[in-house]
Amino acid sequence: MEDKTVALTEATYYILLSLYRPRHGYGIMQQSQTLSRGRVNLAAGTLYGALNTMCEKEWISPIPIKDNSRKKEYMLTDLGLSVLKKELERLKELVDAGESILGGDNND
Numbered sequence: 001m002e003d004k005t006v007a008l009t010e011a012t013y014y015i016l017l018s019l020y021r022p023r024h025g026y027g028i029m030q031q032s033q034t035l036s037r038g039r040v041n042l043a044a045g046t047l048y049g050a051l052n053t054m055c056e057k058e059w060i061s062p063i064p065i066k067d068n069s070r071k072k073e074y075m076l077t078d079l080g081l082s083v084l085k086k087e088l089e090r091l092k093e094l095v096d097a098g099e100s101i102l103g104g105d106n107n108d
Helices: 010-018 025-035 044-056 078-102
Strands: 060-063 073-076
Touching (some): 010 044, 010 078, 025 044, 044 060, 073 078
Antiparallel strands (some): 060 073
């Protein structure tokens, strides 16, 4: 099922970006914080709610648990990667439009 282009929240964007490599919840929290330079601090409830929603949308999927581990890992699906790439293109368009108007001149 192909998903139309949607504007992602910053938290959703960083969660998906964090899952470019499979990770467990705490790893997603850490990676999101690192990638956002500290702007995105995910609380457990927020993270797991978002993960459930993304699983329902089939943007991510849980990896089967091995060896009685309590850590549930998630991975990006092909659809999730497509959504992430579309968001990157959308963000680039926003930056390009801003730069075309502002021209990098901070004197105005």
